[in-house]
């Protein structure tokens with residue numbers, strides 16, 4: 001099956017009242033393909049600095065984004081999620097921050113290749129992706145071979161992807177793709193991040209979904225992938 005989200009022909013639909021409502025935050029929110037206009041120009045034209053760029057796919061309720069931006073004023077942060085209402089809620093929250101080191105994209109993670117030029121970003125965060133657990137649904141998972149090729153392209157040499165998931169099946173799925181592709185080195189993995197590595201920086205941040213999963217006594221799986229690009 002061809003997923004057109006990854007292609008030139010892809011058109012965002014925005015027949016949702018929250019699309020218009022998001023315009024209220026146009027000083028830091030970019031909707032649909034607006035972000036794609038800045039491909040290759042984020043540092044110069046958007047942030048007007050030469051600092052590292054980190055991107056997060058599926059920012060959800062923005063807990064990680066808000067905390068990380070505040071802890072790391074030395075970076076430029078691009079959060080993204082495609083859900084409309086959630087994007088509006090996160091924008092309201094971000095608007096309260098007295099920080100200028102971020103932008104929020106109402107956009108899809110499949111579009112990395114259209115949003116970023118070769119090696120433009122330094123790291124990528126991807127926390128608690130939708131697991132699509134049934135076999136028939138798995139093709140909807142964002143983490144596919146093609147996705148990893150795209151991430152490899154837009155990340156700088158040695159750039160990293162940080163992933164957390166509650167879902168054993170998705171963790172195994174990712175592990176298989178990483179091993180098959182050989183584009184990234186798996187530099188860190190834990191089946192029980194908080195039990196085994198409470199001091200790891202990934203244990204220092206807790207997202208909304210992570211709280212729910214921890215409340216259900218689920219172990220958090222974590223990956224750090226480092227690009228092998230020379």
Ligand SMILES: C[S@@+](CC[C@H](N)C(=O)[O-])C[C@H]1O[C@@H](n2cnc3c(N)ncnc32)[C@H](O)[C@@H]1O
Pocket residue numbers: 057058059060061080081082083086107108109110126127128129130142207208209210
């Ligand atoms: C399970 S929630 C996790 C949210 C947040 N990372 C957390 O840990 O609380 C998954 C989020 O990813 C978003 N998402 C799923 N697929 C996406 C995609 N292809 N591009 C952008 N966002 C996506 C969903 O809209 C949702 O907000």
